[in-house]
Amino acid sequence: MEHDVVGPDYEGLLRAGRSTIARTGTAERAAEYLRDRIIDGALPPGTRMAEDAISKGLGISRNTLREAFRLLSHQRLLEHELNRGVFVRSLPREEVGDLYTLRRLLETAAIDGLGPDPDLTDVEAPLLAAERAAEAGDWAAVGSGDLAFHLALVALSGSTRAVEVMRGVLAELRLVFSVITEPRRLHEAYLPRNRVILEFIRSGAIPEAQAELSAYLEDAQRQLLAAYDFDVESGGR
Amino acid sequence: MEHDVVGPDYEGLLRAGRSTIARTGTAERAAEYLRDRIIDGALPPGTRMAEDAISKGLGISRNTLREAFRLLSHQRLLEHELNRGVFVRSLPREEVGDLYTLRRLLETAAIDGLGPDPDLTDVEAPLLAAERAAEAGDWAAVGSGDLAFHLALVALSGSTRAVEVMRGVLAELRLVFSVITEPRRLHEAYLPRNRVILEFIRSGAIPEAQAELSAYLEDAQRQLLAAYDFDVESGGR
């Protein structure tokens, strides 16, 4: 149980937000299972999702599985090709750029109108967790904390929809993270920069925070694309 | 064919964007049909979407209809309650506020980094169309042009995902528009303000454009909520 030291489950925070404790149907549960498999890399981009094999494997009917596929297709984690089936989505380079453009849009705009001394507890908590996870060498938790920090930034906008959009963006990005062979360098170097951004916001230096945020995202995008090109030989599609 | 005078079909531009001319399945076609029915008010918020009746009415199977329901639920035009069925969504007041918060976020951020003298043809075209439609008294076309103008603003961000998010936001807003009894005043008064925003952008006065945009959205939200309270007595749910 080494995970207890690094605090709460920021992995869970990144999941699609069921507002109430809604009762969960079979299709939704299957979708969540497959979603985790995609995100943790067990089902890498390009994988064919054969209906027959998977439905037997999960012990659910084909119709129910197809429903789960639809849910994941809407989250852009699966790709549906008519009469050919569904595949784990593989993001082209340009799509990665689009995701970072949208991140820049959402994150910088979310902190735009912020007054001085805002409530930043929800923003700082995942950052602290990530910093502690880095000391413990738990790189997966570092990654989750990093993403949760940026998700919390968007939450400062006060729009639940903006948060949900951001959650979707981050889930798609995990599609890329999952094929990166060296997860450590991916997030570790950015923790101090997150700290800088947070302190800028706390002190009311919004333009400075936005500038640092933009720079952060540009650097992260560049590094990610470099690792992507290096690790991905056979680009699906 | 009076629609020809007001130019191209900006109604169509607001539709969910199929990137390629993808072959269209039965479910998607059914979804598009139902979507139009919801937006034009034939299926007002709160309407129960009984699987059996609708599948027979459209001549498709229940499984296929359920797929169409999923598509529309994801666009938040339908609401899914486990074991109870799907309903045409009715937006609570707070959700309207959330939509406008996200609009403010997207629209002001989209024009943020814009240099002087950007290419604004795609932005001006729907505005011109709306202005002409106003002269012709075609208020539905005025509304579509108004929304298409703001969608085009977001497109200036260069992110196709941002555009898609915005498209979803506008589709949801139409859910509210559809219950407003007096569509004329809803959009007509805002055309000159759109013009002002456009000219600010053209001249490179970005902060002024953002300020006017924010003011526009606040006023529009206020007016919409007032009309909403007036027209909606029996809140669905």
Added chain:
DNA sequence: GCATATTTGTCCGTATGTATA
């Protein structure tokens, strides 16, 4: 290019569980 096997798309019938009158 052709014939065959596999897989998906669509639909049906039914059994079960859930909500509501």
Added chain:
DNA sequence: CTATACATACGGACAAATATG
């Protein structure tokens, strides 16, 4: 509490499209 209506999930069927030899 009972009865009814409906959604959920399953299994099977067949046509159509695709993949394979």
